[in-house]
Amino acid sequence: MGALPMHVLATEATEGGEAVVNAVMTADGVLSLVWLIPLVPLLGFGLTLALGDRVRHWVAIAATTFSFVMAVLVFFAVQGQPDSYVATLAPFIEVGTFRVEWAFLVDQLTTVMLLVVTGVGLLVHIYSIGYMEGDSRYTRFFAYLNLFLAAMLVLVTGSSLLVLFIGWEGVGLASFLLIGFWFEDAKNSSAATKAFVTNRVGDVAFMIAMFFAFSQFGTLDFFTADHTGILEQAGVLSATGALVLGLLLLFGAAAKSAQIPLFVWLPDAMAGPTPVSALMHAATMVTAGVYLLVRTSPILVQSLDAMTVIAWVGTLTALLAALIAMRQDGIKKILAYSTVSQLGYMVMGVGVGGFSEGIFHLVTHAFFKGLLFLAAGSVMHALANTESVWKMGGLRKIMPITFWTSFAAWLAISGIPPFAGFFSKDQILATAYDHGFVAIWVIGVVTAALTAFYMTRWFALVFLGEPRWREGQEVSDPHGHGTTELHPHESPTTMTAPLVVLGALSVVGGGLLNFTHGGRLYTWLQPAVASIADLGLPEHGALSELVLIIISVVAAVIGIIGGFMLYGPQRDLSLGSSAEPLRGPAAELLERKFFIDEAYSAIFVGAGGWLARAAAWFDSTVIDGAVNGVAGVSLWFGQESRRAQTGRAHTYLGVVVGSVVLLAVVLIVQVR
Amino acid sequence: MPIGAYYLVAAIMFATGLVGILVRRNLIVLFMCVELMLNAVNLTLVAASRMWGGADGQVFVFFVIVVAAAEVVVGLALIVNIFFRRGSLDVDAQHLLEH
Numbered sequence: 074m075g076a077l078p079m080h081v082l083a084t085e086a087t088e089g090g091e092a093v094v095n096a097v098m099t100a101d102g103v104l105s106l107v108w109l110i111p112l113v114p115l116l117g118f119g120l121t122l123a124l125g126d127r128v129r130h131w132v133a134i135a136a137t138t139f140s141f142v143m144a145v146l147v148f149f150a151v152q153g154q155p156d157s158y159v160a161t162l163a164p165f166i167e168v169g170t171f172r173v174e175w176a177f178l179v180d181q182l183t184t185v186m187l188l189v190v191t192g193v194g195l196l197v198h199i200y201s202i203g204y205m206e207g208d209s210r211y212t213r214f215f216a217y218l219n220l221f222l223a224a225m226l227v228l229v230t231g232s233s234l235l236v237l238f239i240g241w242e243g244v245g246l247a248s249f250l251l252i253g254f255w256f257e258d259a260k261n262s263s264a265a266t267k268a269f270v271t272n273r274v275g276d277v278a279f280m281i282a283m284f285f286a287f288s289q290f291g292t293l294d295f296f297t298a299d300h301t302g303i304l305e306q307a308g309v310l311s312a313t314g315a316l317v318l319g320l321l322l323l324f325g326a327a328a329k330s331a332q333i334p335l336f337v338w339l340p341d342a343m344a345g346p347t348p349v350s351a352l353m354h355a356a357t358m359v360t361a362g363v364y365l366l367v368r369t370s371p372i373l374v375q376s377l378d379a380m381t382v383i384a385w386v387g388t389l390t391a392l393l394a395a396l397i398a399m400r401q402d403g404i405k406k407i408l409a410y411s412t413v414s415q416l417g418y419m420v421m422g423v424g425v426g427g428f429s430e431g432i433f434h435l436v437t438h439a440f441f442k443g444l445l446f447l448a449a450g451s452v453m454h455a456l457a458n459t460e461s462v463w464k465m466g467g468l469r470k471i472m473p474i475t476f477w478t479s480f481a482a483w484l485a486i487s488g489i490p491p492f493a494g495f496f497s498k499d500q501i502l503a504t505a506y507d508h509g510f511v512a513i514w515v516i517g518v519v520t521a522a523l524t525a526f527y528m529t530r531w532f533a534l535v536f537l538g539e540p541r542w543r544e545g546q547e548v549s550d551p552h553g554h555g556t557t558e559l560h561p562h563e564s565p566t567t568m569t570a571p572l573v574v575l576g577a578l579s580v581v582g583g584g585l586l587n588f589t590h591g592g593r594l595y596t597w598l599q600p601a602v603a604s605i606a607d608l609g610l611p612e613h614g615a616l617s618e619l620v621l622i623i624i625s626v627v628a629a630v631i632g633i634i635g636g637f638m639l640y641g642p643q644r645d646l647s648l649g650s651s652a653e654p655l656r657g658p659a660a661e662l663l664e665r666k667f668f669i670d671e672a673y674s675a676i677f678v679g680a681g682g683w684l685a686r687a688a689a690w691f692d693s694t695v696i697d698g699a700v701n702g703v704a705g706v707s708l709w710f711g712q713e714s715r716r717a718q719t720g721r722a723h724t725y726l727g728v729v730v731g732s733v734v735l736l737a738v739v740l741i742v743q744v745r
Numbered sequence: 746m747p748i749g750a751y752y753l754v755a756a757i758m759f760a761t762g763l764v765g766i767l768v769r770r771n772l773i774v775l776f777m778c779v780e781l782m783l784n785a786v787n788l789t790l791v792a793a794s795r796m797w798g799g800a801d802g803q804v805f806v807f808f809v810i811v812v813a814a815a816e817v818v819v820g821l822a823l824i825v826n827i828f829f830r831r832g833s834l835d836v837d838a839q840h841l842l843e844h
Contacts, residue, residue, distance in 0.1 A: 722836050727767060 275328020
């Protein structure tokens, strides 16, 4: 890397002892080509749409493979010389002092996101070959997947808030297209609309955040040549300014990452094809909000209040979603609420000052939650798109690969060592405890037990016990026509291979990346995120890390044992959902999701409807009245004045002569 | 002869033509009235030119005569056509401009 160091980003890792500092460099070599990573999938999207069924999945998979290889090359380039690199492609907007360029930023954080997005993206592309087989819009599906990848890669590489926002909107569009992929069913397209509209609410906050950032810093770039990027001069913000900007960014992130109060779209987004749920609504797109918060961490650390709010939003989301997940019946619905809950953990991690821990959980979550969704897809594929877990069971022998990979993911998300989720979740909880957020830590541990409980319920109901379906049984296929006979079978290799890869990562990924608190991934990310030294948080709590680990594991084991006691294979569940052991008003409340959808529908849809009707009345009476009034007056005037036009030449001539005479008289009088 | 006399004659000719146009309805008569008005103007131009000793007024008159000749050609052709089409030269008989 022969580039000149231009300026220094003041991020120092104090916990690791010596200071680690990232210099900001102009990218060269492979790093100057980083813009190819999003561009090639975009071209893949265009080509696949243009060529249609002649190319099927090949162009899309080639483009994704290219991006993945590029991501690996970029990773090694950054590893060789760890710094922040900015690759400027072309000017984008220049208005007065406002300047935005198509510029891409690569640092340690970006490389992690690039690898996760392209890696999981590639696996999901391969999986989709088997899953989408026979769909009438097979090729279009791959085109949309590539569109999503392109937008997501712009999001994680954008070097200014605006370029990031382009990717942010792009993934929203791709999400809309893919949730509503089977738009023949009105339920699916309304789920797509719900996701789109809910995200728009957060986008408004994001845009206001951009306006505010521009008013404070005079630029939207993260880093600039003269040290005036928003991340470099975050310290100039007043306390109120930092709080406002932090909360605006949180609200924007809350929409994309499904946090309170904007999480309602994510469970409905499961209407899309399952590979979409795995790629976008579990592994990558929904983590964009977490990425945004970590990327702007130098701003967040200016305000402890903002950080505290972020931590509590994440914590309450994690708890609320875990409670709801306990009583859901759809195989994907449970996983969807689980995703909301795990995203809550990530946001909690960011809020308590564990930026690297949040990203670590993002990575392991991409492994095990991506895997769980793909496994759910595999199960649904085998059972003619059955969704209720109460109509499953006993699939262990029939689908061994799906079973064993799900087994790994189940232990990973439950937080059993040495599986991936244990390390990341425990490190977030330990950070919360050490930094003095004891209440958040307690709720986090309770949520961990609930997580283990509902995932055990999911796992036991799907794979263990006696089958609650019969071979050859007639079921109605929600995506097909009429009925199909059930012949459960293991899925084809294109589907099981990604499962195995993700399964291996779910087992070893956590330990390899960050075995101890402050491990390899932590050290890697530390130069790219803000230092929390100035926040004045305590560094260690009363309990040692080992005690914390034991408490977490005990919570997880309690959850698993509870789950097995209620839903294990020893229980007679042959009656299906009427055998549900958890009953009573509290369980009902969970099943109905705390009536949040109903409340939102009453408050926002109701108030919105009232407002729309009022506006419609105003429009039709006042506005239209004014417009029609003007037209009416003109019409009347025209009707009256047309009488002057007789059509007789003599009349006109008389008027002309009369006028001339009149003018002459006036002139003569005036001259006198 | 004083210039006033020429002007008086011209004014009478012009007024005659104007009144003719306003009151008569036959196209040919109207045409003749237009010629009358044109020549009234010609007369004033020549008289003024003679009085001020300049040549431009007379040049103007030649132009007017040429244009008037061309106008007569076109006008008479129109009149002949209108007569063949409508069988009448009454300008008020059909309200051609009304609708």
